[in-house]
Amino acid sequence: MAEIRLLGAPEARQGSTRLPLGTPKQQVAFALLALQSGRLVTTDMLVDELWPDDPPRSALANVRSYAGNLRRAFERLGGPKLVRLPGGYRLDLSDEQVDVHRFERLTDAARSARSVGEVARADLLLRQGERLWRGSLIAGLPVGPVLWARRAALEEQRLSAIELRAGLDIELGRTRAAIALLTDHAERHPYREQAQALLAGALSADGDPAGALAVLDRAEAVLSEQLGVEPGSELRDLRTSLLGRVPPARSREDHGHRLGSGRPADPTGRSRAKHDHLPRSVVEFVGRRELVERTVTEIESAGDRSSTVRVIDGMAGSGKTAFALHLARLLAHRYPDGQLFIDLRGHNEKAPVDPADALTMLLRQMEVPAGRIPSDRDERVELWQRELRGRRVVLVLDNAAGGHQVRPLLPSAGGSVVLVTSRRRLSAGDVGPPVSLPVLTSDEAVRLLARTAGEARVSSEPDAAAAVARRCGHLPLAVRLAGGWLAHRPTWRVADLARRLDAGSTVLRQLAVEQQTVADAFSASYEQLAEPVRRLFRLVSLHPGDPFDARMAAALAELRLDHTERMLDDLLDQHLIEEPAPGRYRLHDLMRQYSAELFREAAEPAERHEAVARLLDHVLHQVAARANTLDQQVLRAHLRLDPPARADLIDASDASDVEWLERERPNLVSLIRLAEREGHLGHAWRLARAMWRFCYMRGYFDDIVATHRVGLSAAERSGDRSAQAIMHNYLASAYTRTGSYLDSLRHLETAVSISRDLHDRGNEHRYRANLVVVHWLTGDPERSVTLGRQLLREDPRGGVEPLPSLPNLGYALTAVGRYAEALEAHRQHLFLARCQGSQYHMSNALGHIASVENRLGHHAKAVRLLTASIRLRDRTGHRFGEAEARNDLGIAYRHLGRFDDARVQHEMALDQAKDSGERHVQAAALNDLGLTLAAAGRVAAAVTAHGQALALATRIAHPYEQGRALCGLAEHLEDDRPAEARRYRQRALAIFDRMGVPERHELRRRLAEPPSTVA
Secondary structure, X not given: OXXXXXXXXXXXXXXXXXOOOOOHHHHHHHHHHHHOOOOOEEHHHHHHHHOOOOOOOOHHHHHHHHHHHXXXXXXXXXXXXXXXXXXXXXXXXXXXXXXXXXXXXXXXXXXXXXXXXXXXXXXXXXXXXXXXXXXXXXXXXXXXHHHHHHHHHHHHHHHXXXXXXXXXXXXXOOHHHHHHHHHHHHHHOOXXXXXXXXXXXXXXXXXXXXXXXXXXXXXXXHHHHHHOOOOOHHXXXXXXXXXXXXXXXXXXXXXXXXXXXXXXXXXXXXXXOOOEOOOOOOOOOOOOHHHHHHHHHHHHOOOOOOOEEEEEEOOXXXXXXXXXXXXXXXXXXXXXXXXXXXXXXXXXXXXXXXXXXXXXXXXXXXXXXXXXXXXXHHHHHHHHHHHHOOOOOEEEEEOOOOHHHHHHHOOOOOOOEEEEEEOOOOOOOOOOOOEEOOOOOHHHHHHHHXXXXXXXXXXXXXXXXXXXXXXXXXXXXXXXXXXXXXXXXXXXXXXXXXXXXXXXXXXXXXXXXHOHHHHHHHHHHHOXXXXXXXXXXXXXXXXXXXXXXXXXXXXXXXXXXXXXXXXXXXXXXXXXXXXXXXXXXXXXXXXXXXXXXXXXXXXXXXXXXXXXHHHHHHHHHHHHHHHOOOOOOOHHHHHOXXXXXXXXXXXXXXXXXXXXXXXXXXXXXXXXXXXXXOOOHHHHHHHHHHHHHHHHHHOOHHHHHHHHHHHHHHHHHHXXXXXXXXXXXXXXXXXXXXXXXXXXXXXXXXXXXXXXXXXXXXXXHHHHHHHHHHHHHOOOHHHXXXXXXXXXXXXXXXXXXXXXXXXXXXXXXXXXXXXXXXXXXXXXXXXXXXXXXXXXXHHHHHXXXXXXXXXXXXXXXXXXXXHHHHHHHHHHOOOOOHHHHHHHHHHHHHHOOOHHHHHHHHHHHHHHHHHHOOHHHHHHHXXXXXXXXXXXXXXXXXXXXXXXXXXXXXXXXXXXXXXXXXXXXXXXXXXXXXXXXXXXXXXXXXXXXXXXXXHHHHHHHHHHOOOXXXX
């Protein structure tokens, strides 16, 4: 098998034989073919790459000559096969044969492994990737636009890999190696804040805090003096931790302002919405009055220059969460812009919440749409800090595992308060003194028992009440459990419970060794239950998420729903589970550990496997019933479901409750991972597939990627190739909508290949139809048209469904200016949608027809069609494609002279595209907004919009919108900077000529005009 090396000087080897690559131009051609391994490279692409500025007349002949030389050399020496195809060439290689692809895969995998705490695996993967780097892409050879962009991207990935290596070395204790690596790296790249922070951190870890501060001084000076920006939060936090400073004393004026402050104003002038996400208290807070008052006074006197952080630590069961929530409620009137809460799961059997996932949850509590939340962790931190800027919130970070989990969540701006609870002492940045919770005093514990079990009852037996409190170790959790047990046994005296607790218990030995009284309190409650209720309690710990409902519990335990509901009430009465919302149940982390340990002691492995299978079967049918209302055409065929094992738990009246999917979404992601981990492979990929349409329409593209990667792994383990193709196809959908077009292309081509091998013509056709869109987005609309036409000619008797092909073909035909044919395709799409009664497809078809009518100048007609399309979406709740429809409506209004109406529609389109994460739609909306603003005489705003469109389109490699942005900018530079305007138009023309879109004709005419002169 051939091995291709493009990192450094290009090389190709077949075994021990080095293959000749010829002249420098021929080597560049070979590199482009190898990077597109197994895919068509057109002769136009080769010409553009070899002669980007002024190709000679012999360019095509030269390309053919280079390809012939390579083909003959490879055939003679047994190298890879170079195939000539209509319009270009294909070099038959797999990605694994090309060092560039292996380097990208290994470094990405290393970064992912580190993000989930698999440091040793990350270290191994990164070492494998590092061995491949011999230099920049085809070092020493002149390249054109494609290879230049790829070279730059690889250089950036190499720099990130160096920083990942340094971070791993620091985590693994190899600080000297990290310092040696980072010293030169940070010197060469003074603007990379991550490099500077890593070097400072390594020096600090190696016992050189002065050297670390010197690095920070240099970095901040460079950023301030050369770039005019302030250092980021990571550098600021690192300086704070090194200096060990506390918030500075406030002046009298600041103190007066603090006391007189009210609800703060948003910098934009808008009022802030209140976000209260504090959980409901189990009982009224009791005790620790002096500590509460002192902590509140300290927080209120700290001032607003920086956010106040307090870490509340103490032993398990000491009431840290209750204390933090009590403080949060007392402080809420001073922090009116939100009370936020998140359980970081630092001390339970589930993995702690990753800071990136915690940021997503907190941003969603602040009502930031899912599609607007970046996938990159640093960008997510930046968005979180922007959301907090100018706001005054109380943030409770419950159950933290350590400072590393908390630091990314801390506000960088002043005005907020953060309460962190943890069982261990931790450092979370610039914090005040820790609030370490002691156990309750005897009097406080008795008062808490009385509040739970009844005042009169406890006061009548003071000695017995004190004995119960003492046996509970004066821990709030244990006292509450004991009081709840008494409250539901009205015939028992307090002395009876005291005697029961004195008898002791040996259940949950792990906790009993750590802290005996909590284990005794748990077992005292558990042992009073009937065995069916005990069994239910043991089983519910198998559900991986929070919360769960009674139907899920019934499926787990093979019980009737009404019996399950009564048993859950029994568990609630004993405080073994909690009810955060009506009909929704959860286990406290200690209770989950307790329940899981009981299950391990009582159950055989087969019982666990069968119980998880029952839960997954129930959840899968629940999801499928709701998803079928969104994705009815193909979902049933893909899932191939047997009837539900518990049809009695499936409520047909709930099938239209799509919001159930929203509520359960985090749990469904956890269940998919559980299914793959426990070997229920069919359930894993089917759950991912069933969730797809909902996540796609709501913009949860991160969830699609996460769940379908797990689903793909499950399908591969099971050997189900049809399921593998399904997972590849729907992974591609998320990558397409978020601008990762090359990833999308790879997954779609794999899906097509598998379906072709299986002779599955229907799905092969569907997946190829999706390729039509990707080819257009990557700048090859003619290929889109050719493929779309081919799909429509295929025989429908083989299970081929034309409905998915028609809109994609019409889209491509519109792009290349074949408007009559595009209208024909979209009208056929509308006809078939009406025949099938699919309002989803009808609304899309109306919008697509209107887009073509806009191109033809029929703007009033387009307005009518688009209005109908949007109303249909309003009626059905299917918002997918609405951003494009509104942008087209803005175009129509612009041409009708209704500039204000047009601007409103473009801005709505832009907001919706941001919410759904559709970056190519954002770029289009920005360009059309720029055109509308220019038509209304707002030239400066138009230039800003086109500039933003160009930056975004370049970032996602969307050539068409790049060209449109360049044209828009050229129009506004015409008078002041004509030479620059001409360069912009030339760049746009190169893009449009390569794509073959109709805009090239007008652009060529403009460039042929003589430059204007100023009299």
